[in-house]
Amino acid sequence: MAAEAIEKACRERGIEVKVETQGSIGIENEITADDVKDADIVILTKDMPIKNEEKFGDLPKARIAISDAGVGVQMCKAALNGASLNVYINTKLMKNIDVAEDMNTKADELVITGNELADKVYDRVMDCVHP
Numbered sequence: 001m002a003a004e005a006i007e008k009a010c011r012e013r014g015i016e017v018k019v020e021t022q023g024s025i026g027i028e029n030e031i032t033a034d035d036v037k038d039a040d041i042v043i044l045t046k047d048m049p050i051k052n053e054e055k056f057g058d059l060p061k062a063r064i065a066i067s068d069a070g071v072g073v074q075m076c077k078a079a080l081n082g083a084s085l086n087v088y089i090n091t092k093l094m095k096n097i098d099v100a101e102d103m104n105t106k107a108d109e110l111v112i113t114g115n116e117l118a119d120k121v122y123d124r125v126m127d128c129v130h131p
Contacts, residue, residue, distance in 0.1 A: 003029075005124065022051055031055070047129070070125035077118040084111045 003019040010017035020031045033055070036042075042056045046065040087107040091100035 022048070027051065066125055066128045070122055070129070073118045073121040073125070077115060080111060080114040080118075084108075 003021050006019050007017060018031055018035050019029060021028045036056055036059065039056075039059055041060045041062060043062045043064060044050050044053070046063045047067065084107045087103055091103050094100040094103075
């Protein structure tokens, strides 16, 4: 699932990518010496040991953990919800009620959309890390 998400995100941005997976059924879509020769960077997980990591040689390496995405999205969700509280508090002080109501409506929409997206990301992370 994580491999498909990475491939989709890169495809949408016009980035060429090859994702090798190393799971319980072995190595799939193995990265070859030619792949390494044409690569600009390698992104490796911190969640498990990488087999044959030496094949990446001196390529720049970024190490990430899927759990980092889960924690990050929860922090974004908290920031969004906290910012909306500031909107609601400050619009009560506004003299133009129409503008205040419009700002509250926009804040409501952002909170709903942001929380829905955050929950989707969190669910995908949980699918990867929790059996």
